[in-house]
Amino acid sequence: MKKLNFLTLFLAAIFLLPACQNGQQKDQQSSEKQYISNAPVPGWSKDAVIYEVNIRQYTEEGTFNAFSGHLPRLKELGVDILWLMPVHPIGEKNRKGTLGSYYSIKDYKAINPEFGTLEDFKSLVDKVHEMDMHLVLDWVANHTAWDHPWITEHPEWYTKNDAGEIIPPEPDWSDVADLNYDNQQLREAMIEAMKFWVREANIDGYRCDVAGSVPVDFWETARGELEQIKPVWMLAEDEARKELLEYAFNANYGWEFHQIMNAVAKGEKNAIDITEYFQKTDTLYPYGAYPMQFTSNHDENSWNGTAFDRLGDAVKTMAALTFTVEGIPLIYSGQEAGLNKSLEFFEKDRIEWKESEMTPFYQTLTALKANNPALWNGAAGGEMKILKTNAPETLFAFSRKKENNRVVAVFNFSDSSESVFIEEGPKGNFIELFSGKETTLPVKGVLLQPWDFRIYTQH
Structure with a gap:
């Protein structure tokens, strides 16, 4: 009986082996596939450099029309994607400071009158396209202002505490109310608002604020619907949730690398830490997706100091690093003019435009990026060894x-x-x-x- 059982099991194993191998191959293929980004990639993004635009602080007027006068200079600088911080009306209830935060949205389908009109915005987008550049909008899907109409019309779209009161996403974010994505009607309204700007203003995509706090499947649905209008490029303000990069987003934030650069400049970390970072991220990112690399942005500049404050003598070193390692580089408003002050976030605080050695320096880096396919973004570029x-x-x-x-x-x-x-x-x-x-x-x-x-x- 024991011999029969052994023989039976042996024969069964022989017949089942191919099936097991096929199953293992499928599992392996499935495992490998999850590390491939299936997010659509617009051709114009392959060698792009991002430039973040702070409309409020860019000119004395703080308008789209005044900013448009800088477009020829930005074209000469060599940037490709202009990322505009939110352009929508800012909430007044619980407002922080005099002018409030760009990220306290009162109406997703309207323009902040301080910046101009919808026609002014459309004209700006047209001019950007005429210069063979692209424009993406900052999108705040996680929360709204307290005086957004949805607060009274659809209170069920918001997150509430045990007492039934609408709450902010974080205690310190007192000027905004948290949205609840368990509600399907909210999802549909938010996607329709995102489609509005692609359809009506012909924008080229979105940088999505605190994207990791919004469900992945929402972003995937939104990306699919946007793609039905035109090819778009998507950037997630997130680093932890790599699944966002599988179908919804082309890039996320290289926050950890940014912090490592700051620490290296202060002598708190060294080149070994940078080596270890890239050895780690090489296995974490889905193939084709990539981080945005930066030495500054609106948050860093306003809250943590200028690039000069944080990096000291290593300012140019780290800027050059962001343009050569894997990822898409970012220049924040004024960096090309040697911006050496932290801009007020809730008040008017105009950038001083002056001659600076940083201008030709950044022009050299953008040309380096454009002229060397090895440095291009994602699958278009070369692997870093x-x-x-x-x-x-x-x-x-x-x-x-x-x-x-x-x-x-x-x-x-x-x-x-x-x-x-x-x-x-x-x-x-x-x-x-x-x-x-x-x-x-x-x-x-x-x-x-x-x-x-x-x-x-x-x-």
């Missing part, structure tokens, strides 16, 4: 390759000089970006001054 150096705590080096294009970058993340030796890596004749000199690689004995860097390109 970290290179071994003679001083792993202070020196960070990597290469990226796409077809015949190769880029090699070497950074000194310390306040002392370092001689760089890279034993292995790309070989041949390269052009160094800022000097224009032809150089033979691999790097051997190149002296880098404190916070110095070299970027080598080959076509």
